[in-house]
Each structure stands twice: as structure tokens, then as C-alpha cells.
Amino acid sequence: MKPIQVGLLGIGTVGGGTFNVLTRNQEEIRRRAGRGIEVTMVADLDVERARSLVGERARVVADAREVIANPEIDIVVELIGGYGVAKTLVMEAIAAGKHVVTANKALLAVHGTEIFEAARARGVMVAFEAAVAGGIPIIKALREGLSANRIEWIAGIINGTTNFILSEMRSKGLDFDVVLKEAQRLGYAEADPTFDIEGVDAAHKATIMAAIAFGIPVQFDKAHVEGITKLQAADIRYAEQLGYRIKLLGIARRRDSGIELRVHPTLIPAKRLIANVEGAMNAVVVQGDAVGTTLYYGKGAGAEPTASAVIADLVDVTRLHTADPGNRVPHLAFQPDALANTPILDIDQVRTAFYLRLQVADEAGVLSRVTGILAEHGISIDALLQRESAEGEQNTDVIILTHDTIEGPMRKAIAQMQALPTVLAPIVSLRKEELA
Amino acid sequence: MKPIQVGLLGIGTVGGGTFNVLTRNQEEIRRRAGRGIEVTMVADLDVERARSLVGERARVVADAREVIANPEIDIVVELIGGYGVAKTLVMEAIAAGKHVVTANKALLAVHGTEIFEAARARGVMVAFEAAVAGGIPIIKALREGLSANRIEWIAGIINGTTNFILSEMRSKGLDFDVVLKEAQRLGYAEADPTFDIEGVDAAHKATIMAAIAFGIPVQFDKAHVEGITKLQAADIRYAEQLGYRIKLLGIARRRDSGIELRVHPTLIPAKRLIANVEGAMNAVVVQGDAVGTTLYYGKGAGAEPTASAVIADLVDVTRLHTADPGNRVPHLAFQPDALANTPILDIDQVRTAFYLRLQVADEAGVLSRVTGILAEHGISIDALLQRESAEGEQNTDVIILTHDTIEGPMRKAIAQMQALPTVLAPIVSLRKEELA
Numbered sequence: 001m002k003p004i005q006v007g008l009l010g011i012g013t014v015g016g017g018t019f020n021v022l023t024r025n026q027e028e029i030r031r032r033a034g035r036g037i038e039v040t041m042v043a044d045l046d047v048e049r050a051r052s053l054v055g056e057r058a059r060v061v062a063d064a065r066e067v068i069a070n071p072e073i074d075i076v077v078e079l080i081g082g083y084g085v086a087k088t089l090v091m092e093a094i095a096a097g098k099h100v101v102t103a104n105k106a107l108l109a110v111h112g113t114e115i116f117e118a119a120r121a122r123g124v125m126v127a128f129e130a131a132v133a134g135g136i137p138i139i140k141a142l143r144e145g146l147s148a149n150r151i152e153w154i155a156g157i158i159n160g161t162t163n164f165i166l167s168e169m170r171s172k173g174l175d176f177d178v179v180l181k182e183a184q185r186l187g188y189a190e191a192d193p194t195f196d197i198e199g200v201d202a203a204h205k206a207t208i209m210a211a212i213a214f215g216i217p218v219q220f221d222k223a224h225v226e227g228i229t230k231l232q233a234a235d236i237r238y239a240e241q242l243g244y245r246i247k248l249l250g251i252a253r254r255r256d257s258g259i260e261l262r263v264h265p266t267l268i269p270a271k272r273l274i275a276n277v278e279g280a281m282n283a284v285v286v287q288g289d290a291v292g293t294t295l296y297y298g299k300g301a302g303a304e305p306t307a308s309a310v311i312a313d314l315v316d317v318t319r320l321h322t323a324d325p326g327n328r329v330p331h332l333a334f335q336p337d338a339l340a341n342t343p344i345l346d347i348d349q350v351r352t353a354f355y356l357r358l359q360v361a362d363e364a365g366v367l368s369r370v371t372g373i374l375a376e377h378g379i380s381i382d383a384l385l386q387r388e389s390a391e392g393e394q395n396t397d398v399i400i401l402t403h404d405t406i407e408g409p410m411r412k413a414i415a416q417m418q419a420l421p422t423v424l425a426p427i428v429s430l431r432k433e434e435l436a
Numbered sequence: 437m438k439p440i441q442v443g444l445l446g447i448g449t450v451g452g453g454t455f456n457v458l459t460r461n462q463e464e465i466r467r468r469a470g471r472g473i474e475v476t477m478v479a480d481l482d483v484e485r486a487r488s489l490v491g492e493r494a495r496v497v498a499d500a501r502e503v504i505a506n507p508e509i510d511i512v513v514e515l516i517g518g519y520g521v522a523k524t525l526v527m528e529a530i531a532a533g534k535h536v537v538t539a540n541k542a543l544l545a546v547h548g549t550e551i552f553e554a555a556r557a558r559g560v561m562v563a564f565e566a567a568v569a570g571g572i573p574i575i576k577a578l579r580e581g582l583s584a585n586r587i588e589w590i591a592g593i594i595n596g597t598t599n600f601i602l603s604e605m606r607s608k609g610l611d612f613d614v615v616l617k618e619a620q621r622l623g624y625a626e627a628d629p630t631f632d633i634e635g636v637d638a639a640h641k642a643t644i645m646a647a648i649a650f651g652i653p654v655q656f657d658k659a660h661v662e663g664i665t666k667l668q669a670a671d672i673r674y675a676e677q678l679g680y681r682i683k684l685l686g687i688a689r690r691r692d693s694g695i696e697l698r699v700h701p702t703l704i705p706a707k708r709l710i711a712n713v714e715g716a717m718n719a720v721v722v723q724g725d726a727v728g729t730t731l732y733y734g735k736g737a738g739a740e741p742t743a744s745a746v747i748a749d750l751v752d753v754t755r756l757h758t759a760d761p762g763n764r765v766p767h768l769a770f771q772p773d774a775l776a777n778t779p780i781l782d783i784d785q786v787r788t789a790f791y792l793r794l795q796v797a798d799e800a801g802v803l804s805r806v807t808g809i810l811a812e813h814g815i816s817i818d819a820l821l822q823r824e825s826a827e828g829e830q831n832t833d834v835i836i837l838t839h840d841t842i843e844g845p846m847r848k849a850i851a852q853m854q855a856l857p858t859v860l861a862p863i864v865s866l867r868k869e870e871l872a
Contacts, residue, residue: 215468
């Protein structure tokens with residue numbers, strides 16, 4: 001049978017990896033797919049560089065539209081990134097009847113509903129395993145492997161840059177700014193790291209996973225997003241003393257009143273497997289009502305890990321492109337006419353436990369006032385740690401771990417505590433999840 | 437559309453779980469599959485008990501052949517287990533044109549080639565996600581999620597009973613016999629635990645994974661199988677001192693000369709994620725050339741985790757049963773005409789590192805003779821630990837960790853060391869893998 005012909009839009013890191021892995025493993029892949037899969041056309045603005053990468057094996061053009069217009073091309077792989085030209089080209093490829101494989105989490109988290117509807121109407125597939133957690137087949141696990149389950153929650157380390165930074169901060173006791181510079185020097189963080197360190201990239205991925213897990217449309221604008229830039233080394237140390245690690249988690253959780261969708265630094269018990277995921281690695285924990293807890297771990301970025309996911313999608317599309325569209329796995333796991341309009345909860349309505357650090361004057365009655373305020377708001381205390389003040393020190397740190405509570409009342413309690421004259425510095429508050 | 441009709445053969449633990457999860461999550465599953473999936477018929481010798489479980493919702497019969505003969509039944513789920521009647525019924529179901537879902541690892545590891553060929557010839561699917569690692573979608577990950585990769589190796593904790601026992605032996609410092617009794621009392625081990633503790637169950641699963649990973653037929657008879665019954669608490673302690681944990685691993689590894697397929701207790705670095713998988717949990721590490729290291733973790737047994745895998749297969753079959761068989765994922769991941777005849781290596785040809793414990797006379801020259809023998813066989817030493825002998829003791833333990841070596845020469849070296857008059861007890865040898 002004639003090989004499936006693939007056109008790459010963009011041959012940067014992931015595009016180059018995809019081309020190389022497809023070439024290196026072509027025999028292995030053909031033995032699996034029952035048919036060859038070949039990149040026969042590449043569009044990249046830097047034509048010279050693209051030509052030096054692919055040699056004679058594919059035609060290189062500057063204009064992506066030449067790829068889309070080529071009737072020989074079966075599948076278009078979009079590796080340009082961002083919401084702009086990538087969106088236009090994906091929509092044009094769909095309109096031209098091409099199947100699309102993309103690693104573009106930003107595009108899908110923001111415009112997924114429009115893109116998937118266009119693909120459905122045109123009878124083509126948009127596959128995006130590479131958009132979440134790189135080489136880990138988490139989209140397939142959620143969409144197919146766990147299809148028996150009512151998913152209860154997902155919690156993932158889905159941004160390698162921030163996990164590398166947090167691992168270094170903890171193991172070396174360093175501050176955020178110092179480690180960020182080191183991460184940039186080593187290539188773990190980009191020159192402009194904003195999307196990573198502010199949690200935006202993780203929120204894109206969490207948005208996509210939430211949609212697939214709960215059968216809701218992608219709603220990035222409803223996600224609560226906090227990064228790690230304000231995290232202090234002191235809190236990582238205190239957390240450790242209490243048996244916790246701090247990770248930037250993307251969390252999606254089903255509640256009776258709606259869906260929680262949030263990205264923020266989170267204390268998790270050090271004994272959990274996911275707490276021990278270090279460096280730039282990714283891991284996602286999925287809790288299903290039948291299967292219980294499952295975890296998926298691997299590299300979340302990089303040329304070949306991401307290419308692994310892109311090519312798995314190419315194999316899937318190759319297998320299914322002649323099948324009745326009704327037999328395909330729906331883009332968001334649930335049939336398009338069966339999506340739910342379950343609301344995404346406001347952060348004030350979220351239920352979670354808290355870690356609080358208060359710098360207080362070392363005098364009688366302080367703890368009683370602080371705990372009194374928490375009690376007024378119905379917030380119960382799980383653990384309390386008061387650092388002994390050193391000789392001559394006038395103030396001390398009080399660390400409080402609460403039980404699960406609603407965030408709105410917690411914020412009010414924190415504001416009241418902050419107003420106490422004996423509370424000497426801004427209160428640090430972090431969310432804590434047991435993940436059990 | 438009319439619901440897909442499923443017939444269960446056997447409604448024990450997993451069958452009951454499957455029935456309950458399908459009933460409880462029917463709406464969620466229908467929203468995903470686009471079609472209802474209903475158990476309409478159950479065959480079980482204990483008709484009364486089966487009726488009390490399913491009530492009016494399914495017809496209960498004693499004779500499995502009534503299910504197979506029913507033209508309304510689309511998919512037969514075999515949950516009887518074993519090689520005997522289960523094999524006959526699976527072959528009959530295939531002959532009757534039914535798709536089959538099974539959790540029967542023993543059957544597939546031994547008779548898989550015959551069964552898959554019959555299914556191919558008849559144009560039906562045999563799905564078996566539940567046969568390996570319970571609720572973890574590892575078959576799907578290997579067969580589809582990692583299809584871009586040349587798989588290098590797989591190492592899995594794929595038997596919950598033995599992992600529970602090893603976890604207890606380590607954390608409580610107890611001997612095997614004591615913990616086995618405790619495991620039986622708690623329901624983690626069966627009354628006749630032979631298949632679990634002798635490594636046979638793990639070898640069934642490793643055999644299936646090896647076939648899928650490397651595109652070779654299932655060859656259970658070629659697997660090297662060792663259990664945990666001879667493991668001593670002392671070696672778990674020494675391993676810990678050296679920074680290792682002992683786990684019963686199923687290992688499949690590609691070498692230039694063939695495939696290693698083996699199950700045995702294995703020292704692995706304590707810092708690896710899989711070393712921290714405790715209790716009855718399962719985990720599988722897969723190393724692919726593009727994706728690098730990935731890990732999959734979850735419950736490997738139990739009613740609902742296993743049902744999660746059975747039902748995921750039901751959804752997959754529901755989606756694909758009207759599709760062209762050429763578009764389906766091949767049973768063993770590779771197209772049936774593209775399987776390789778790569779040999780399974782004899783254990784003597786396997787390459788691995790070793791942990792040796794020698795009880796030796798506490799006198800001059802012993803170490804020199806022992807290390808001399810290793811050197812003669814070209815085996816290099818990675819680490820050596822000599823326990824200080826207590827006051828008045830005449831003998832001491834010497835622990836040696838070797839670098840990777842071929843097992844054949846290692847066995848010869850061990851025999852020579854054993855013959856030394858200063859070696860006072862049977863030498864303990866365990867394999868060690870870095871899993872990196």
C-alpha cells in the first residue's frame with residue numbers, strides 16, 4: 001500500500017525530532033501500522049535550514065499553504081505553536097480535508113471547541129497527544145484506557161521547567177531567581193520563561209485534560225492560574241519538615257457543584273510517588289471510581305519524546321482515516337453531542353487544605369487570636385508548628401496546616417489575621433492536597 | 437442505536453466488578469462510546485449466586501455455550517481463567533464470530549499465537565488489557581501510545597501479591613514465611629499462592645508484554661522464571677544498606693543477539709520511582725528509543741480495577757467492530773505478517789549485574805581468592821561490603837556487587853567460589869538492574 005504522506009508545518013525542535021524518529025524507525029513503524037508513514041513535504045520560513053535537515057527526502061517550501069493545498073498530503077502536522085498563524089493554518093488544513101496532528105496546547109486550550117467542531121463537520125481527525133505531557137500517552141490513557149471510569153480528579157506535574165526549578169530549589173536550598181538563571185543557562189527555561197513560570201503552560205494542559213476527563217468544553221479562560229515566582233525557599237523547607245513537597249500541579253477535580261480547574265504551587269505528602277518526580281520530568285495522577293489511583297510518568301518535553309507522541313498520533317490517524325468517523329475516538333473523549341455544561345468553579349468556591357506561614361511577634365496571646373479567627377470561619381487546624389525564636393529575636397514563624405476548607409472563607413480569615421498588629425509580615429498561604 | 441450486547445462467562449470477582457461498573461457508569465460510558473454497552477447474559481455454574489448478583493438485568497445460564505450460541509450477543513467476556521475450558525470456550529466464541537475480551541494472562545501467554553490467528557482468520561478481535569497489570573492501561577500504552585518507538589526494555593512489578601510480601605518483609609524486617617501467612621490472612625495471597633510466589637503469574641504477563649514490545653510471538657515456555665520463596669530478610673537489609681530495594685520484576689530486554697525474558701527478584705536503586713512502589717500496587721517501566729523512560733502505575737488486581745480494563749476493551753471493540761479489520765490495532769501490536777523470529781535468549785546468555793553474599797571464614801586471604809576467581813572470569817566488581825565480625829565470631833558476610841556480566845561465566849565463578857573451603861554456606865546470588 002502507498003505510504004501515508006505527511007506534511008510538516010514547522011521543523012524546529014519537535015519537527016526535527018519527528019522527522020528523525022520517523023526516518024530511523026520507519027521499518028518498526030511500518031510493521032506496526034501496516035503501512036509506511038513518510039514526511040514528504042516540509043514548510044518552514046527558514047528554507048535553507050530545513051533543507052539541511054531533511055536533505056532529498058522531502059520537498060521544502062516556505063509557504064505552509066503549499067503543503068495544505070497539495071492533494072497528495074494525507075496528514076498535516078502543525079508544529080508552529082501559538083494562537084496566531086497556527087490557528088489559521090489548522091483551520092485551513094481542516095477545510096482542505098486534511099487530518100491534523102498538533103502539539104499546540106495553547107491553541108487547543110483556547111480555540112479547541114471551534115477547531116474540533118470544524119474537524120467534526122469536515123469528517124477529519126485532529127490528534128493532539130503531544131500537546132499534554134510530551135511523550136507520556138496521557139491523552140490516550142484518559143480518553144480510551146480509562147473509559148470505564150467516572151474520573152474523580154487529575155493532578156499533574158505537567159511543566160518540566162517549573163518542576164526542574166522546584167527540584168533545584170529544594171535540593172540546594174536556593175531561591176527562585178538564582179535557580180531560574182541556572183535553568184536558563186542549562187536550557188531548561190526559555191529566555192522569556194513567563195508562560196512556564198507563571199503557570200500558563202500548565203493551565204493550557206490542565207484545561208485540555210479537564211475537558212477530556214469530565215466531558216466539558218475546553219475553557220482556558222475559567223482556569224485559576226498561579227505560578228511559582230513568589231515561592232520562597234523558607235516555605236519549601238518548612239513543608240519538608242512537615243513531610244510535604246511543593247510541586248506546581250495542574251488540578252482538575254469534580255465536585256457536586258462543578259469542576260475545579262486550577263494551577264498553583266501545592267504541598268503534597270512526600271511519600272506520594274508523584275512527590276518524588278524530580279527535575280524536568282512530568283507525571284500525571286488520575287483517580288477513577290473503578291480503577292482507583294493511576295500514575296503516568298515520563299519526559300514532558302524535548303525533541304524525541306514529543307516526536308514519540310506526534311508519531312503515535314500519525315499511526316492512529318493512519319489506522320482510522322478510512323474508517324467511519326462514527327467509529328473514531330471523539331476529540332474530547334465524549335461524543336460531541338454529549339458534552340456537559342457543568343460549570344467551572346470560581347477559585348473562591350474551591351475546596352482544599354492550606355499551609356499558612358505567619359511571622360508574628362513573640363508574645364503571649366498571638367496564637368490564640370490567630371486560631372480564634374480560623375475557628376470563627378469554621379476552618380479547622382490539622383497541624384501547627386511554631387519555630388522557637390532564637391535568643392534576642394522579637395518575632396517567630398508560625399506554620400499552620402488546615403483541614404479541607406472552602407477558599408472564600410479562608411481568604412477572609414487570612415485578611416483578618418493580616419490586620420492583627422502582632423502579624424508582622426505578609427502571610428504566606430499555599431494550597432495543600434493529600435492526593436489520596 | 438441498539439446497545440452492544442455482552443455475555444459474561446464467569447461472574448466471580450472480576451465478572452461481578454465488570455457488571456457493577458457497567459451498570460453504575462452506564463451513562464458516562466454511553467456518552468463516550470456513543471452507544472450503550474449492556475451485559476444481557478451471564479453464564480456461571482453457580483446459577484443461584486449469579487442471579488442474586490445480576491437480578492433481572494441479565495439472563496443467567498449455567499452453560500457458557502448458550503451465551504456463545506446466542507446471535508444477539510456481540511462480545512463474549514471470558515473471566516473463567518486457566519488453560520482448560522477457558523481455551524475451548526474462547527476458540528468456540530471466535531468460531532461463532534464473537535469478539536472476545538479476556539483477562540486470562542495464562543491462556544494468552546501459552547496459547548496466544550493460536551488464539552490470535554483464529555481471531556484474525558475469523559475477522560474478530562480478542563482484547564486483553566485486563567490480562568496485564570489490572571487497571572493500568574499498559575497494553576494500550578505499549579501497543580498504541582509508544583508505537584513510534586523501538587522499545588529497548590520493559591521492567592515491571594506485575595504481581596501484587598509478591599510486591600505486598602516484599603514490601604512487608606522490608607518494612608518490618610520479617611521472613612518470607614511469616615509474611616506469606618499474613619498476606620493470606622489479609623486476602624493478598626491465595627490459599628495456594630504458588631503461581632504468584634513462584635513468579636509464574638508475572639512471567640505470563642511479561643511474556644505478553646515482550647511479544648507486544650518486540651513484535652515476536654508469545655513464548656511462555658522460553659521465559660526464565662524465579663519466585664521470591666528463597667529470599668532472605670538478611671539480603672533485603674544488605675541491599676538497603678547499599679542503596680537498593682529488592683522487587684520481583686518481569687523483565688524483557690532487546691539485545692543484539694536476541695530477547696531476554698525473565699522474572700526474578702531484582703535489586704534496583706532505591707531512588708528509582710519504581711523502587712518506591714509499595715504494597716499490592718503494580719508499575720511498569722518502559723524504555724523507548726524516542727520517548728526515553730516512561731512509567732505506568734496503578735492497581736494490578738481487584739474487582740473494579742480489573743473491570744476498568746475489561747470495560748475499556750468493550751468500548752474499544754464497540755468502536756471498532758464495524759470497521760475494516762485492517763484498520764484495527766493488531767493483537768500483538770505488529771501486523772501478523774510482520775512478526776519477527778528473534779530468539780529468546782537462554783538465561784546463561786543474559787547480561788545483568790549481580791549481588792553476591794558469601795559467608796566466609798574470617799581469616800587472611802579469603803577476599804583475595806574470591807576476587808581472584810571473579811577476575812579470572814572477566815567479572816568486574818562495582819562495590820564490596822564486608823561486615824565486621826562480632827567479637828569471637830569465626831565467620832563474616834562479604835557482599836559483592838558486580839558490573840554487568842554474562843550469566844553463564846558468573847554461574848561458573850559462583851561454583852568455583854562455593855568450592856573454596858573458606859566459603860562456609862551456600863552463596864546467595866541475586867540479579868541487579870540499574871533501570872537507567
